[in-house]
Amino acid sequence: MYKFRPISERMDRLHKRVRDRVIQTDSERAMIMTESYKKYGNAVPAIRLPKALYDICANMTLRVEDEDVLVCNMAKNFCGTAVNPNYSGIGWIPYQIRSGAWTLREDGLYHNPDTEEIRMTMAPEDYEAFCSIEEFWKGKxxxxxxxxxxxxxxxxxxxxxxxxxxxxxxxxxxxxxxxxx
Structure with a gap:
């Protein structure tokens, strides 16, 4: 029978880092996409969407972690997430913050309820950014x-x-x- 070798120190560190993560939603991608749609809003989707993707690739923060082998990120924070407002607007988290389900804590971030298994956060400045583009995306x-x-x-x-x-x-x-x- 195959005997697995012990996990490397690097893999152990990466495993713990991912396991203990808190997912932070940021507004960077949404803001870039909104500006792109404002610029190319009258173009046909076959032009508008590639232009938006180009703008995202050209302007989004690229994080390189110390132990990365492949470099790519969906958001500016480690294990972060982003919102593509062209799909369904500003996403569901700002509504959770408005309703009081997410609370502002001592670290300065909004947090989802402790009863939820996956820990998530959003910075107040990202919440404000999402609120600032909400009207633009209505109907689009x-x-x-x-x-x-x-x-x-x-x-x-x-x-x-x-x-x-x-x-x-x-x-x-x-x-x-x-x-x-």
Missing amino acids: TFTDIANSWTPDGYDELARLRCTHAVPGPFFVHLPAGHMTP
Whole structure:
């Protein structure tokens, strides 16, 4: 039988770092994408989306960690996450902060409830940045576009749970040509 060798010190450090992470959502990507959409908003999607991707690649913070072999990041913080506002607006976290479900703590960050398994945070300046672009994205997201062409009576069908594709972000994933329960 194969005998595994002991884990290296580097892998042990990386494992602990990822295991103990707190996911921080930042607004950098959303702000870059918003500026790009303001600049190229009248272009057809086949032009607008690649321009937005270029702007993100050209302007986003690139983090290089000490022990990285591959360099790539979705957000500016380690194990951070970003929001693509063209998909469904400013995301769900600002609404959680507004409702009081997330609280500002002594470290200066908003935190999700301790009862949730995955620990997440957002800086107040990122919350303010998301709030500043909220109006711009109303009516312009993929979700808004998809919801605008839902057929008459579809809300009732979704309410009855006859399909998994309900109005909102997940409606975009509806298979073409038929409805999948």
